[in-house]
Amino acid sequence: MIKEKIEKLISQLTLQEKVDLIHGNGLFATKGVERLGIPPFITSDGPRGVRKDFGNDSWKEVGLSYDYVSYLPCNTALAATWNRALAHSTGKLLGKEARGRGKDMILAPGINIMRSPLCGRSFEYMGEDPYLVSELVVPLVQGIEENDVSSCVKHFAVNNQETRRLDVDVEVSERALREIYLPGFEAAVKRGKAKGIMGAYNKLRGTHCCHHDVLFNEILRGEWGYEGIIVSDWGGVHDTKEALMSGLDIEMSVTNDFDQYYMAQPLIDLIERGEVDKKTALARIDEKVRHILNVMNALHMLDGERSAGGYNDYADKASLRQTARESIVLLKNDKNILPLDRKRIRKLLVVGENANRPHASGGGSAEIKALYEITPLMGIQMLLGGNTEVVYKPGYFNEDNGNIWASAADSENGQADSLNQDIVESPAPVAIEVSPEQKQYRLEMNEKYMREALEAAKDADAVVFVGGLTHDYDTEGQDRADMKLPYDQDRLISELLKVRPDTVVTLVAGSPVDMSAWLDDAPSLIYSWYAGMEGGMALAEVIFGDVNPSGHLPETFPISEKDCPAVVLGEFPGGDKVHYNEDIFVGYRYYDTYDVPVAFPFGYGLSYTDFVMTGIRAEVVEDTVESKAVKVSFDISNIGSRAGAAVAQIYVADKYPKVKKAAKELKAFEKIYLEAGETREISMMLEREAFTYYDEASHQFRADAGSYMLMLAKNAEEIVDITEIELKN
Numbered sequence: 040m041i042k043e044k045i046e047k048l049i050s051q052l053t054l055q056e057k058v059d060l061i062h063g064n065g066l067f068a069t070k071g072v073e074r075l076g077i078p079p080f081i082t083s084d085g086p087r088g089v090r091k092d093f094g095n096d097s098w099k100e101v102g103l104s105y106d107y108v109s110y111l112p113c114n115t116a117l118a119a120t121w122n123r124a125l126a127h128s129t130g131k132l133l134g135k136e137a138r139g140r141g142k143d144m145i146l147a148p149g150i151n152i153m154r155s156p157l158c159g160r161s162f163e164y165m166g167e168d169p170y171l172v173s174e175l176v177v178p179l180v181q182g183i184e185e186n187d188v189s190s191c192v193k194h195f196a197v198n199n200q201e202t203r204r205l206d207v208d209v210e211v212s213e214r215a216l217r218e219i220y221l222p223g224f225e226a227a228v229k230r231g232k233a234k235g236i237m238g239a240y241n242k243l244r245g246t247h248c249c250h251h252d253v254l255f256n257e258i259l260r261g262e263w264g265y266e267g268i269i270v271s272d273w274g275g276v277h278d279t280k281e282a283l284m285s286g287l288d289i290e291m292s293v294t295n296d297f298d299q300y301y302m303a304q305p306l307i308d309l310i311e312r313g314e315v316d317k318k319t320a321l322a323r324i325d326e327k328v329r330h331i332l333n334v335m336n337a338l339h340m341l342d343g344e345r346s347a348g349g350y351n352d353y354a355d356k357a358s359l360r361q362t363a364r365e366s367i368v369l370l371k372n373d374k375n376i377l378p379l380d381r382k383r384i385r386k387l388l389v390v391g392e393n394a395n396r397p398h399a400s401g402g403g404s405a406e407i408k409a410l411y412e413i414t415p416l417m418g419i420q421m422l423l424g425g426n427t428e429v430v431y432k433p434g435y436f437n438e439d440n441g442n443i444w445a446s447a448a449d450s451e452n453g454q455a456d457s458l459n460q461d462i463v464e465s466p467a468p469v470a471i472e473v474s475p476e477q478k479q480y481r482l483e484m485n486e487k488y489m490r491e492a493l494e495a496a497k498d499a500d501a502v503v504f505v506g507g508l509t510h511d512y513d514t515e516g517q518d519r520a521d522m523k524l525p526y527d528q529d530r531l532i533s534e535l536l537k538v539r540p541d542t543v544v545t546l547v548a549g550s551p552v553d554m555s556a557w558l559d560d561a562p563s564l565i566y567s568w569y570a571g572m573e574g575g576m577a578l579a580e581v582i583f584g585d586v587n588p589s590g591h592l593p594e595t596f597p598i599s600e601k602d603c604p605a606v607v608l609g610e611f612p613g614g615d616k617v618h619y620n621e622d623i624f625v626g627y628r629y630y631d632t633y634d635v636p637v638a639f640p641f642g643y644g645l646s647y648t649d650f651v652m653t654g655i656r657a658e659v660v661e662d663t664v665e666s667k668a669v670k671v672s673f674d675i676s677n678i679g680s681r682a683g684a685a686v687a688q689i690y691v692a693d694k695y696p697k698v699k700k701a702a703k704e705l706k707a708f709e710k711i712y713l714e715a716g717e718t719r720e721i722s723m724m725l726e727r728e729a730f731t732y733y734d735e736a737s738h739q740f741r742a743d744a745g746s747y748m749l750m751l752a753k754n755a756e757e758i759v760d761i762t763e764i765e766l767k768n
């Protein structure tokens with residue numbers, strides 16, 4: 040019935056009308072065909088909420104008073120919750136607001152693997168592990184699409200750096216591609232039933248990913264059975280014929296010469312000039328239109344039965360705050376100096392410019408016009424109320440210090456410029472350039488701010504430092520040059536710790552930073568991400584113990600970028616080409632297997648209570664070549680005095696691997712809430728995927744018979760119990 044309806048529509052469309060459906064006729068929308076009731080297809084960024092509206096043909100923001108929206112925790116924060124239910128509720132909220140703002144497709148989530156901590160867009164992604172990404176992207180996508188809105192899982196594929204993002208050519212083994220870089224997309228498509236995928240800017244093995252026959256036709260559509268829409272990244276198409284043949288459905292770009300897009304008039308010209316077989320070309324165009332109409336139909340865009348969505352609903356703030364709370368990672372807490380006891384603090388000093396900085400409006404296409412954003416300073420004030428004097432000192436100097444609130448509202452959009460420049464000049468990762476005068480001024484201001492903070496620290500009852508990165512560093516279009524904290528924060532933190540050895544250090548950032556200058560001296564350390572509009576409140580709640588932290592790192596924090604496998608074994612950021620010679624040894628797979636010390640391992644996160652996990656046991660329930668099921672059980676107790684949540688992680692290690700494998704890989708996890716003193720038995724199921732590797736010779740995932748160790752762990756370094764199983768087939 041639906042099929043017939045769509046085929047009928049296709050037969051009624053002229054070639055021009057079909058072409059109108061497959062390319063942008065605005066910066067974020069296609070044209071639609073009014074006479075047949077086919078509406079334009081309207082997209083919007085992005086992962087942290089629904090972006091503000093731009094003019095149809097200009098990057099100037101419209102400046103509406105009603106496109107302020109919920110600002111959601113960035114994907115790294117979401118991943119740090121290790122909580123599938125929160126991924127679902129976050130997706131649901133995003134889809135609801137996208138629909139509420141009249142969008143058909145939200146350009147989210149971003150799920151590229153963090154190959155290097157320096158990637159400028161790490162904050163938009165979900166860390167380094169394909170299993171964790173897969174487990175979270177499925178409920179996230181499902182949540183988004185519950186609201187008659189399409190997700191758009193991006194950027195497919197191997198878009199792991201910003202340096203030369205438009206033309207860098209990735210050379211990666213088939214095994215690493217299949218085991219590390221593709222599983223998240225496969226899960227989003229096969230289990231999450233995503234209706235949208237965005238091609239990446241970069242090339243893979245010589246061809247741009249936005250018109251990559253192997254990626255789109257063979258893998259996505261062929262192997263995974265994907266029937267949704269493939270949309271290009273904005274300006275990611277470079278060839279009409281390849282775009283036509285590749286399986287790309289919609290070309291979007293950043294310029295307003297819409298008729299000149301590769302899949303617009305040039306496509307009609309190509310056919311008319313006879314440079315492609317006409318029948319094949321028309322069939323390909325019909326195929327694209329079919330995908331688009333199918334998705335439109337599924338979203339109820341053709342039948343008037345569509346959900347209306349809504350945005351800025353107060354009821355949704357609770358789940359937003361909960362996600363922010365669960366994303367915060369307690370990295371150090373020597374002598375249990377945290378949580379702080381607010382009753383004993385008359386005067387609290389808050390140092391660090393990030394305490395007072397809203398981040399929503401930065402980062403590139405992930406920018407958000409937030410309805411509000413509770414900064415850490417606000418959150419602390421709100422939580423402590425009138426009995427504590429809160430003194431704030433920026434401590435370090437950041438250019439727009441003191442005028443942050445004004446600048447947040449009228450930030451410029453550099454997206455079009457960043458894409459219009461000649462790709463050869465695409466920025467290499469350099470430290471942000473400043474003139475000698477500016478440098479001198481900054482140094483002086485920094486000294487002044489530091490002195491003021493150190494002075495104020497002397498008579499405060501407690502000192503909380505809130506530093507980290509900003510979206511000058513965690514940003515689209517540019518990688519970081521190194522992992523160092525900017526604005527001379529290392530020196531400030533070291534000096535603060537001399538004056539006040541009990542200073543609570545908290546960092547707000549979207550990616551790992553080098554903490555070696557002061558880490559040993561800091562007794563406590565909290566890592567908070569760009570955790571959305573409620574992030575500052577959640578951080579305050581953790582500092583003062585209203586919330587027991589339960590976030591865990593979704594990526595390894597190496598000591599420095601120099602230890603990173605992409606640098607040691609592979610290339611980062613490479614040149615014309617970047618060779619992923621580290622192969623499958625990405626993140627903990629490398630640090631673990633090659634015994635490289637790290638600052639904090641993958642999966643790490645402390646709590647204000649203590650958990651004991653023991654008694655791992657496993658039962659092989661099913662063991663055929665095609666299908667396996669292994670039930671793993673263990674006991675977990677909360678032996679501390681307050682309720683909390685642990686993240687139990689199961690890693691699998693092949694005892695006698697036939698090919699080189701990582702020392703172990705995460706294959707199951709569960710976030711478990713326990714009251715003080717509570718004990719529970721937990722079971723998880725491992726399926727065939729838990730034992731497979733990609734065999735390049737036979738082009739498929741294989742699970743070899745043999746002995747496997749199943750490790751119960753608190754993080755990638757801390758294994759608390761091990762059992763062994765034998766797979767016979």
Ligand code: BGC
Nearest residue numbers: 084085146193272273404454
């Ligand atoms: C980004 C995408 C984004 C698109 C539209 C591109 O520059 O890479 O992630 O969705 O622009 O703004």
